[in-house]
Amino acid sequence: MSTSSRPSGPRALARERTMERIIELGNAQLAEQGVAGLSVREIARGLGVVSSAIYRYVGSRDELLTLLIVDGYTDLADVVDAAVAGVGAHGAAGDGDPRTRFLALGDAMCAWAIAHPERWTLLYGTPVRDYSAPAETTNADGTRVMQAVLRIAADAAARGRAGAAGTEEGLAPAVTSLLESHLDEFGIEAGAETEFAALTAWSSLVGVISAHVFGQLGADAVAVGEHILHSQVRMLAELIAPR
Incomplete structure (x- = not known):
């Protein structure tokens, strides 16, 4: 503040x-x-x-949950922003390279989730029964990491390093409309294919991190989970900022 x-x-x-x-x-x-x-x-x-x-x-308990959700989103986003800034937005270490920034973002998300598994679970785990987070309170901080991914994807596309397209047939009109209605409000100049790649990269990050935090791959995978996540983050970088 x-x-x-x-x-x-x-x-x-x-x-x-x-x-x-x-x-x-x-x-x-x-x-x-x-x-x-x-x-x-x-x-x-x-x-x-x-x-x-x-x-x-x-x-009420619902108000407490909302406070903790906003705090979790804010803390996670602050950690991610610091990691991305640390590799340089422009002219610093990494020279603002989109891939380098995405790797920093993904690694920071993984580290935060591993350090705070219960907070991660509150944000991205099974919804709490009889509770619905108020969008007007949680969305601003809850979408900050998604915006960071989209910003990196848009920068990569502007540099001629766009990642994979949505599908061979192109995006369905309903998908394009959904992207326009939800992602355009971020004010980041990006085409639908870039927006879709960013959305896929972000949701995949949440998915692979959750699989580790929730032990969905089994005890043997949990034991080497940080190594798995390290490689998965680099694989996901190909979606928006390939080598």
Whole structure:
């Protein structure tokens, strides 16, 4: 949060600190017990306040879930942005090379998921029963990594290094329409084929990481999962920024 956007006054600052502590305690619950163990009353106990007092900050378990989802998306996206910036957007290490940036993005996603499996599960695992994340609250941060992938794909295409096309027959009109309605709002200049390649690369990243985090490939694969993910990220780079 920038200095100009930080709350002013002791009450506002106290509330901000309390909200930060609530998120910290919620993430600790996630790490220890998973989504099923989340409890607003336990958060109150951790804060050292009576259970009724916590509802001035978090009105329900659903609100707590939303706070943790936004925090997870934000943290993941911040880590990804830092990794991409670290290999250089323009003129720094990697000279802004699209493939180098995608590899940094993918490796950062993998590392974050491995370090925070329960937070990853909250974002990309089985939907929580009887809970629906409010799009108006979660979409902005939830789409930041997707936007980063699209930005890299568009840059690769502009440099004449576009990846694989959608299909030999071209994209179905319904797919093109869907891409236009959802991805064009990002304001990134890219054709439908590039958008589709970026969407495929991003969703595939989520898929291969989830397969590792959820142990879907079996115990033997989990033991070497980081090596598998390393190679999968490089294979997926061919979709949007081939060698």
